[in-house]
Amino acid sequence: MLASIATVLLATALGQAPTSTMAAPAPFPYCGMEIQLKSWKGDYLNRSDAAIPITAAATGATGNKWSAECTTDGKVKLKSTKGDYLNRTDLAQGATVATAATGTGTVWTPVFTTAGKLVLRSSKGDGLHRPDSAPAVTSWGTGIGNEWTLELAACGKKVVLRSSKMDGLHRPDSAPAVTTWGTGIGNEWTLECAADGKYLFKSWKGDYLNRTDAAQAITAAATGATGNAWTPEFASGKVKLKSVKGDYLNRTDAAQGVNAAATGTGTVWSLEMLPNQ
Numbered sequence: 001m002l003a004s005i006a007t008v009l010l011a012t013a014l015g016q017a018p019t020s021t022m023a024a025p026a027p028f029p030y031c032g033m034e035i036q037l038k039s040w041k042g043d044y045l046n047r048s049d050a051a052i053p054i055t056a057a058a059t060g061a062t063g064n065k066w067s068a069e070c071t072t073d074g075k076v077k078l079k080s081t082k083g084d085y086l087n088r089t090d091l092a093q094g095a096t097v098a099t100a101a102t103g104t105g106t107v108w109t110p111v112f113t114t115a116g117k118l119v120l121r122s123s124k125g126d127g128l129h130r131p132d133s134a135p136a137v138t139s140w141g142t143g144i145g146n147e148w149t150l151e152l153a154a155c156g157k158k159v160v161l162r163s164s165k166m167d168g169l170h171r172p173d174s175a176p177a178v179t180t181w182g183t184g185i186g187n188e189w190t191l192e193c194a195a196d197g198k199y200l201f202k203s204w205k206g207d208y209l210n211r212t213d214a215a216q217a218i219t220a221a222a223t224g225a226t227g228n229a230w231t232p233e234f235a236s237g238k239v240k241l242k243s244v245k246g247d248y249l250n251r252t253d254a255a256q257g258v259n260a261a262a263t264g265t266g267t268v269w270s271l272e273m274l275p276n277q
Helices: 002-017
Strands: 032-036 045-048 054-057 066-072 076-079 085-088 097-100 109-112 119-123 127-129 139-141 150-154 158-162 167-171 177-179 191-193 199-202 208-212 218-221 231-235 238-242 249-251 258-261 272-273
Touching: 054 097, 150 231, 158 218, 231 258
Parallel strands: none
Antiparallel strands: 032 045, 032 066, 032 150, 045 054, 066 076, 076 085, 085 097, 109 119, 119 127, 127 139, 158 167, 158 191, 158 272, 167 177, 191 199, 199 208, 208 218, 231 238, 238 249, 249 258
């Protein structure tokens, strides 16, 4: 009798047990794109030809670009310009490369800090780390050396700027003006990177995204026009584009359209590289 009661109580308890509501990991925002990782020292994660293949190098160095390959569980693998992968060694600490992407050391967990910096957590639980020493990259449990600024490596490529309303920044086939639209060739921009780190966006019509002095603050202008340059501010997989006047490219609350604004959700954009670029 007691055994029967115990069985009923156990079954009831199991039946009332709450099910897990844990959300799936958020996807890495840069899947399939070329990225660069800038350290707190101002140099970049680099695939070197030297005996130590993972190091830090200056802007523009060969090997600074990495292709982000995402896994289904929200993690990422970084493929170098040589076709191998950033790898956490089996040592107490360290980073190297692996020719195959099958090892656990090639899988990293991307975590964005509240300041928008990227921490790459290794399979051993520590982070990819740029120490305060001669250019080298290793792994470490914590510290500012674990924080990287993520930049796109999309210079010269065609991109789409996806707004907070999920439509694209659009150059229509009309008088110089810029708006937003769901799709079309007008959503395609060629990203040009200036030597000072600023971005220029060349439309399919051959003119450029421009912050003008006119009432309609955002338009398209010819090469060399004041207002063509935009300063990218990356955070948590998104970008804000700061104009020469200090305000930002903004998606308005209207059915479609853009202007310049100091703040707001409309100033945040997704920068997406078009496939096969």
